[in-house]
Amino acid sequence: MTNLPPLREVIAAHGLSASKALGQNFLFDEQLLARIAAVPGDLTGRNVLEVGPGPGGLTRALLRAGARVTAIEMDHRCLPALAELAEAFPGQLTVIQGDALKLDHDLLFDGTPYAILSNLPYNVGTALFTRWMGGEDWPPNWTSLTLMFQQEVAQRIVAQPGGSAYGRLAVLAQWRGTAKLAMKVHRSAFTPPPKVMSAIVHVTPAAMPEGVVAAKLEAITAAAFGQRRKMLRQSLKGVPGALDALETLGIDPQRRAETLDVAEFVAVARKLPT
Numbered sequence: 001m002t003n004l005p006p007l008r009e010v011i012a013a014h015g016l017s018a019s020k021a022l023g024q025n026f027l028f029d030e031q032l033l034a035r036i037a038a039v040p041g042d043l044t045g046r047n048v049l050e051v052g053p054g055p056g057g058l059t060r061a062l063l064r065a066g067a068r069v070t071a072i073e074m075d076h077r078c079l080p081a082l083a084e085l086a087e088a089f090p091g092q093l094t095v096i097q098g099d100a101l102k103l104d105h106d107l108l109f110d111g112t113p114y115a116i117l118s119n120l121p122y123n124v125g126t127a128l129f130t131r132w133m134g135g136e137d138w139p140p141n142w143t144s145l146t147l148m149f150q151q152e153v154a155q156r157i158v159a160q161p162g163g164s165a166y167g168r169l170a171v172l173a174q175w176r177g178t179a180k181l182a183m184k185v186h187r188s189a190f191t192p193p194p195k196v197m198s199a200i201v202h203v204t205p206a207a208m209p210e211g212v213v214a215a216k217l218e219a220i221t222a223a224a225f226g227q228r229r230k231m232l233r234q235s236l237k238g239v240p241g242a243l244d245a246l247e248t249l250g251i252d253p254q255r256r257a258e259t260l261d262v263a264e265f266v267a268v269a270r271k272l273p274t
C-alpha cells in the first residue's frame with residue numbers, strides 16, 4: 001500500500017482549517033473511508049467522479065481501491081494536498097478546481113461510464129442529486145451514486161409510501177433507480193462534527209419505463225407533496241389533466257400523496273397531456 005502521511009498531518013501541513021461556508025466536514029478515519037470506497041463494489045480500473053475531495057481522505061481510499069479518479073474541488077487551498085496524492089498514484093488522479101454545479105460531468109469522461117462517490121457538502125448535495133437523477137437522457141453515463149447525506153435526507157431518499165419521510169425525493173430516486181441506505185455515519189466521525197447524523201445512500205439506475213416523463217412526474221409530485229395533508233382532488237387541481245388521469249387509472253381522488261406508490265405516480269404522469 002502506498003505510504004501516505006496521516007490526514008491530520010496533511011491538514012496541518014497545508015493549513016486547511018475547515019470552512020463553514022464551503023460545507024467542510026472532513027473524514028479522517030481511513031478504515032471508514034475504505035468501507036465507503038467499497039460500497040459500489042470493485043473499483044479496479046474503473047472511472048470515478050468525486051465531488052468535493054477536500055484534503056483527499058476519500059480520494060486516497062478510492063485510489064488505493066484501484067480507481068481512476070476525476071475530482072472536482074472548489075476550494076483552491078486543497079489543491080497542493082491533492083497534487084501530492086496525484087504524485088503518489090501516477091496517472092490515477094485528475095483534479096479540477098471548480099464548482100461541480102456548473103460543470104458537465106459527462107464531458108469529463110468522454111462518454112465513458114463512471115461511478116460517482118462523494119462526501120457532499122450538504123448545501124449542494126440535494127441539488128446535485130436532483131440533477132443526476134433528473135436527467136432526460138436515460139440510462140445515464142454514471143453507473144452508481146454513493147453519496148453522503150444528512151441521515152434525515154438519506155431516509156427521505158429511501159422512504160417507502162405511507163410515512164412522513166416519503167415525498168418528492170423518494171419518488172425521484174426510486175422511479176428509475178434502486179436506492180439503498182448503505183451505512184450510517186456517526187457525527188463524531190467528522191472534523192468538525194456536524195450537528196446531525198449522516199448516512200451513505202447508494203443508488204443504481206434502473207431501466208427507464210417507456211416514454212420520457214421526468215418533467216411531468218416532477219410537476220405531479222411537486223403539487224401532490226406541496227399540500228401533502230390534502231386529498232389529491234384538492235392538491236392536484238392546478239395540474240392540467242391530473243384529475244382525469246386519476247379517474248382513468250381508478251385512483252381514488254380522496255387519497256393523499258403519501259399513500260401513492262412510485263408506480264402510481266409514474267402512471268399518473270404518463271397520462272398527463274403534453
Ligand code: SAM
Nearest residue numbers: 022025026027052053054074075099100119121
Ligand atoms: N471529501 C472530503 C472528506 O470526506 O473529508 C471533504 C468533504 S467536505 C463535507 C465537502 C467538500 O466539498 C469540501 O472540500 C468543499 O470545499 C467542497 N465543495 C463545496 N462546494 C463545492 C462545489 N460546489 N463543487 C465542488 N466542491 C465543493
